[in-house]
Amino acid sequence: MKSLGQTFVILTVLAAPVVSFAQSNSGVTPEQVRAELIQLEQAGYRPGDGDNTNYPADIQAAEARVAAQNGASGYGGMPGGGASASGAPTAGDSMKPIYFGQ
Numbered sequence: 001m002k003s004l005g006q007t008f009v010i011l012t013v014l015a016a017p018v019v020s021f022a023q024s025n026s027g028v029t030p031e032q033v034r035a036e037l038i039q040l041e042q043a044g045y046r047p048g049d050g051d052n053t054n055y056p057a058d059i060q061a062a063e064a065r066v067a068a069q070n071g072a073s074g075y076g077g078m079p080g081g082g083a084s085a086s087g088a089p090t091a092g093d094s095m096k097p098i099y100f101g102q
Helices: 002-022 030-042 055-069
Strands: none
Touching: 030 055
């Protein structure tokens, strides 16, 4: 039992720096988050209106408007507004067998 206790203490001492490093400051203050939210609301995004039917499109459009107001370039982010048709069947593929062409 004594060796189990010693092992636990040693592991705790070794894990302490890892845990403290993981909780380091991310560099974004609460004031910056509030300012970004205010910019999004002024750009037309309403997070608390209860209508979540267009959620991703609404916030992406507001972020694009804020980026345009701030003079940001179009570099990075999600191309095409985040829409993707990956894996969607084409018109003639519905009746082909699974291993067609293999």
